[in-house]
Amino acid sequence: MATIAERLTDMLEPAVSALDYELVGVEFIRAGKHSTLRVYIxxxxxxxxxDCANVSRQVSAVLDVEDPINTEYNLEVSSPGLDRPLFTAAHYEQFQGQLAQVALNMPVEGKRKFTGVIRTVSDNKVTFGIGEDTLEVDVAVIKKANLVPNFD
Incomplete structure (x- = not known):
């Protein structure tokens, strides 16, 4: 069963692409009346x-028609920023060699949160370098991952 973020991504991607933007990803953060739907372009x-305002208008129109969320929420449209979130195997592949901060849905080899270098991506699995060790993680197990900005 697809998560709400996956369903929203599938729903919103055509509208965002039609405006000539890339839909990087979607986050839905539940918090009662203060829930947030964050769309990264x-x-x-x-x-x-x-750009954010244009996409926000288009996304709002789609959400008004489809009505996929049965609670109040605030819509935010944003660039991915320096600490870019990573959502798909393609994102990890694009940023191989860069440092990422990762939180997992469940522990893998005793780790639930870590910072590591994205080494390889294969068959929806990402191998991270953590010091001298490596850790292979299925993309589906990753709860949240963001690049760590490098200011050198």
């Missing part, structure tokens, strides 16, 4: 406030 020329 990107473009080869970067993202401006106007």
């Amino acid at each position: 990107d473009h080869s020329e970067g993202i401006s406030v106007d």
Whole structure:
């Protein structure tokens, strides 16, 4: 069964693509009346406030028609930023060699949270370098992952 974020991604991706943006990912954070639907977009020329506003209008129209969320929420449209979230195996592949902060749905080899270098991606599994060790994790087990900005 698909998560709400996966269903929303499938629903919103055509609308975002039609505006010539990449839908990086979707997060739905439940918090009662203060729930948040966060939509991350990107473009080869970067993202401006106007870009976010345009996508927000389009996404709002889709959400009004489809009505996929049965609670109150705030819609946020944002660029992925320096600490870019990683959602798919393709994202991990794109950022191989970079450092990521990772939280898992369940422990893998005793680790639930860690920071590691993205080494390889194969068959929906990501291998992270953590110091001298490596850890292979199925993308489906990753709860949240973000790049760690490098300011060097």
